[in-house]
Amino acid sequence: MNLEVDSDKQDEIAKVITSADSPVGIDAKKTHIIIINKLVEIEKRLDALEKLH
Secondary structure, three states: OOOOOOHHHHHHHHHHHEOOOOOOOEOHHHHHHHHHHHHHHHHHHHHHHHHHO
């Protein structure tokens, strides 16, 4: 399993979730929204694929 993310993609994601107001440097709420939204998209795609088979 390859879990590496290329540096361009890392930079792009970091720009979106970075927060100077956070002690850890990221906006946790925005980060979770992005993750949940992506999971919902994946779920919809899986449902569509399952209906084809």
